[in-house]
Amino acid sequence: MMNKKFSWKNDHWIKPYLAQYKWNFLLAIFLGVIMFFCGGALMFYAGYTIDKAATRPENILMIYVPIVLMRAVGIGRPLFRYLERLVSHNWILRVTSSLRRRLFYIAERNTSAVGSSFQTGSILSLLTDDIGHLQNLYLRTIFPAILSYLVGFFVVILLGLFSWPLAGAIAILLVAELVLVPFFSLLKQAAVRTKEKEEKAQLYTEFTDQVLGAGDWKISGRRDAFFNQTKETLKSLGQHEKKSGKFDWARDFGLEFIFGLMAVALLYFTNQTLTNNQEAANYVGAVVLALFPLSDAFIPVGQGIEEWHTYSDSVKHLNELKVPENRLPAQQYLDPAFAGTLRVSDISFTYPKEDYPIIQNFSLTLKRGQKAALIGPSGAGKSTILQLILGDLKPNQGTVTLDHLNVLKLQRERSKLFSVLNQEPFLFNTTIYENLKMANSDATTDQMMEILEKVQLADFVNSLPKKLDTEVAEAGARFSGGQKERLALARVLLQDTPIVLLDEPTVGLDPLTEQKLLNLVFEVLKNKTVVWVTHHLQGVKYMNEVLFFKDGKVTMQGNPHDLFKHNEHFHQLYLMDQGLI
Template identity: 45%
Template sequence: MMENTPTNKELYQKDKWIKPFLKKYKGLLYLALVLGFLTFFSAGALMFNSGYLISRAASLPENILMIYIPIVLTRAFGISRPVFRYIERLVSHNWVLKMTSDLRLKLYLVLEKDAIFFKSKYQTGDILGLLSEDINHLQNLYLRTVFPTVIAWLLYIFIIIGLGLFSWWFGLCMLLMLGVVIFLLPLISVLVNGARQEKQKVSKNELYKTLTDNILGVSDWVFSQRGQEFVHSYEKEEAKLRQLDEQIKRFNRFRDFVLQVAFGVITIAILAWASVRFPGNHGGAANWIAAFTLTVFPLIDAFAPLPDAAQETNIYKDSIKRLNDLPELEENQVVTKEISITDAEIKISDVSFSYAGTTKQVLENIELTIHTKEKLAILGRSGSGKSTLATLIRGDLQPDKGSITLGGLPTYEFGDQITKSIGVIHQAPYLFRTTILNNVRIGREEASEEEVWQVLDKVGLKEMIEGLPEGLLTMVDEAGLRFSGGERHRLALARILLQDTPVVLLDEPTTGLDPITEQHLLDTFFEALEDKTIIWITHHLQGVHKMDRVIFIEDGQLEMSGSPEELLATNQHYQQLYAIDRGTNHR
C-alpha cells in the first residue's frame, strides 16, 4: 500500500513532469514572484503613507512642504501597485501558459506513441480526466498555490523584521499571530478539507469514465430497455459529489470567518501597540498610529488565499501521480535525420514477438518478403497475430527477435517518418469536426483543392460532394457520423492517395459493411492503389482473388503462402476456408 500512496516528498523527487519545466522557465518564475511581492509591498506602503499623510495633514502643518514627501510617496505607490499587479499577472500567466502548453504537448506525444493501442490501454474518460482535470490542476498549482504561498512568506519575513526594528517583543507577538494565518489555518484546511477535495477529484474522474463509457454504449442501454437504470445510477453518484461539494463549502465559510476574526485581532493589536509606541494627542509621533494600522488591510489580500491554496495540494499530488504513471517519452527515439527509401521491399526475417508481461509468443519465427507493388492478403482468426504483424511492419513495435526492414532499414528506426512510406486505413477511420477539405488534407496539408478533387474522383466521392451546398467546405459532424461506413473509408482512402506512400496497409477496412458495399469498396481500393504495395489484413476471402499472394497465420506461425489460385487448387485448408466463406456470403 505504501508503494501505491507515495508521500509528497517521494512524489516530487521522482517527478518527470513538473520539475523539468520549473528549470526551463525559472527566469519567468522568479520574476513573477518578485513582482508579486512588489505588488503587495506597494499596496502596504500606499496605505502606510496615506495613514501618515492624513494624520499629518489633520495636525495643521505650518508649511505644505512638510507633507510634500508623503504626498509624492502616496502618489508613487498608488501608481506602482496596479502597475506591478498588471505586469505580475502578465508574467505569471505567461509562465503558466508556456508550461501547460508544454505539458499538453508532452501528454499528446506520450499518448501518440501508443496511438495504435490507444483503445486497449486507455479509457476515453481517463484521457478527459487528464486533459480537463489534471493539466488544469497543475496550472492552478502555480497560480493559486505556489505564487500566493511564496509571496506571502516573503511578506511575512519582511513584516516581522520590519516590526522587530521598532519593537522586538511586538515582532515576536506578530510572528505568532500571523503564524496562525500563514501556517495553522492552512494546516487545518489540509487535514479537514484536503482529503475531501482529493476524494472530490477522484469522484469527478470516475464520473468522466462512467459517463463517456456509457454514452459510447448508449445504444446498448436503450436496446436493453435499461436506460433509466443508468440515469438513476449516474444521478446517485452525482448527488454524492454534490454532497461532498457542500461539505467543502461549509467548512470554507467557517474557516473564512475565523480568518477575518484573526485579522480583526491583528488590526486591534497593531493599533494598541502603535498607540503605546507613538504616544501623543495629535501631531508628532502620534501620526504614525494610523500609518501602521492601515497597513494591515491590503496585506489581508496576500494572506487570505493561503488556506485554500494549502488544502488543494492533495489534488495536485493526485494529478502529478497520474501524469507520472504514464509511459515515459523516450527522446532518443525521435528521428532527427531525414529518411528516404528507393526500394519499397519489406523483408521480415525470423521475427518473434510477445507483449510485455506475457510469456505467450504472439508471433514465432516469421519469414516473409513483400516485394515492391505486390498485393498481399494476410488471413487469420482473431488473436492469431496478423494485426500484431502489421503493427511491427509499421515500426510501432520492435521484434523480440529477428528484424523487419523497409528498403533495407529497420522499420522501428523510422519513427514518425514511417508515415511517408506506409499509409494505413483502419477498421473505423476517424473524421474530424471540420470541413471535408481539411479532413482529406490530413494526408498532405499543402495539397491544392484541385488535387483534393482529383483524389475524391478516384475514390468515387466527387459527384456526391459536388452536390452538397458548400462542397468541400461542408462541415463534417463529429466522428463523421453524417457519412456512411463506406463513405468514411473512401475519404480515408482519399487521404492515403494524397499522402502518396509506396506501401498501404489495409487493417480489416471492410469490417461491419454489407457484402455489396464491401465489394464496391474493395474494388475502389484495389483500382486506386494499383501502383502501390498493398498489405491487406482480412478475416474472410471476399476480394482475395485480386491479390498476388495470400498468407495464413495460425497461432503466431505462418501456415500457408501462395497465390489464391494455387492455394484453391492444392491446399485443403484454404479450400475449406473458401467453402465456408462462400456459404457465409450466401446466407
C-alpha cells in the first residue's frame, strides 16, 4: 500500500536507526502506554467515585480508596506524559543526529576543495527538508502508529477478560479506526498530495525567478507578467489544498464517529451486564469514561499515515545516496618539511558515465618551490587535475606521486602536505580569529597578526573595534572580494603546507585588484610549490612552466619566458591578454 517509490527491503535510513536506538524507542513506547493507562484509569476512578458518592455510601471511607487512586493516576498521567516526551524526543534527536552525521560524512566523501559531486541546493534540501521529514516520519507516523496499535491490543485483551463479544466488537471498530480508514486515506490522497508537491516545487522555481530576476523584469517593462506569473500555480495549489482540507475534515469526522461507536458499544454491553445490582452499576459510567482518553492515541494515526506521501520522496532521496567505498591503499607518512618533487605521470581520467576522457596523457614534474600554471577554457579539465593531485579522484591511467609516494597513500597526511586557495573562499559566520584558527589550531594571536601583515590585512583588522574578535558575518559579507581572498591566503600561510593549489583565486576581481593580489600571492608563496589554475596569462611571469589545455590535452607547454621569445602563438596571446594589441 505504500508509495512504490520506496521499498522497505532496500531501506538503510529508517530501519537501522530503529534497531540502533531500540531501547530508547521501546522505553518511549512503554511510557506512552503507561501514560494512556493512567489517563484511562483517571477517568475510570473519577466515574466510579461520582457514581459511588451518588448512592450515598454509609461512610466516606467507602470511596477513600478510589479517591486516593484517582489522585495517584492523576499525578501519574502528566508525569508519564512528560517522561514519554522527554525520552521520545531524546530518542529522535539521537536518531537525527546520527542521520546528519551520516549525511555530512557522505557529503564530505563526495566533496573536495576544488570540486563536488553535489549541487549546493541538493545538499541544503537534504539537510533541511529531507532530514526534517525523516524526523517527522518517526515522530508523527511510526511512533504514534506503534503506540496506538499496542494500546488498542491491550484494550481488546482487557475487555476480553470481561466479555469476549464486547472485545470482538471493539476489535472490529479498532481495525476500522487504525487500519482501514488511515490506509484508505493514504490511497485516496496519493494523487492530490503528489500534485501539491509538484505545484509547490513549481511555485518555488517561479518565486526564485521573480526574486532573482526582479531587476530584469522591471527593465523589460513586463511588470504585469512579473506579478501574474504565479497566479495560476497559486490558484491550482489553493484548490488542491482546499480539497485536501475537506477530505481531512471528513476523515477526522469518520474517525471520531467510529470512536463514538466504541463508546456506544461499551455502554450497551456494560448496561447489559452491570445493572443487576447497585454495586455493579457503579462501574457502568467508570468503564465507559475510561475509553475517552484513548482518543488521543487512536485519532492521530489517520493523519500520520496519510503524511507518508510527504515523507516518501525524502526517504527515497536519502536511500539513493551512496557512501563512497574506501579503496585507499595502506597509508604512509611523509614529513612535510622534507616533501620534495611532485610528479604527475601520464595520467588520463574519465568521469563515470562519460564517453570521452576529460584528461588525456597529462604529465607534470615540479621540484620543491617550483610553480606551474594550467591555462585553458572552462571545461578543459584544469580543476580535475587539481582533484587528481589532491587524491580526491583516482586516475584511470598513470600516477600522481610526491617523493615517489602515491598521493592516495598520503591522504591521512593530506592537510599537512596540500592547501588550496579557491576562487570563492568560504568564510564561516564567526570571528576572524576562529576563521584563521581552523587552518592551524596551534596558531597564536601574534602569529595570526604576523600572517595578516604579510597578506596586507593587518591595518584593516587593527582598525576594527574588536580586531581579531570581529564577526565576519554570514559568508564573509563584511569583507570585499579581495579581502576575502587575502584572509583565505592567510589561512593557507598558517596551514604552512609545502604544496599550494590555486583554483582561479582572482576570478571576478577587477584587473587592478587582481594584479595586486597576484603579486602578493606569489610573493608570500615564493618558497612553496604551486599549481595554479587560471584562464588568462596575467601573472605567468612568476611561473616556471605554463601548460595550455584544450579538450583534455596539453597543446602548448614550456617556460613562459622562453615561450614569449620563441613561440609566436604564445607571444601574440600574451600581448592580447595584456591589452597591448
